[in-house]
Amino acid sequence: EIAGGSREESARILQAVLSGSGTGTEAGEEEGGEEGGEEGARRAVVLLNAAAAIFAADEAGSLEEGFEVAREVLEEGRAAAKLKEFVEFSR
Numbered sequence: 660e661i662a663g664g665s666r667e668e669s670a671r672i673l674q675a676v677l678s679g680s681g682t683g684t685e686a687g688e689e690e691g692g693e694e695g696g697e698e699g700a701r702r703a704v705v706l707l708n709a710a711a712a713i714f715a716a717d718e719a720g721s722l723e724e725g726f727e728v729a730r731e732v733l734e735e736g737r738a739a740a741k742l743k744e745f746v747e748f749s750r
Contacts, residue, residue, distance in 0.1 A: 676701050677739040706730055709738075 664672075676698075709729035710722050719725035732738050 672701060673705075674739070674742065676705050677733065677742050678736070679734065679739075702733075706733065709733075 706726055706729045709732070710719070710725035713719045713725035713728050714722050719728055
């Protein structure tokens, strides 16, 4: 289960996932018992949603290919850069 929270908490989590710095939880907070914990689950949700969007936009030939594109964008920091651009534009 992936729990939501306040807008501020959700924004912090999104920034943390996109920047690769983790979940955005405070130091000392529980991460979950299974491998990857909440961090892995949150990252997986972001990647799966992005993969579906990439595939639906015909930018990938399969969901698997869309997932790889999304993973590369996330790992290269391009997703975080786009979020930063969007935030600056919307101010």
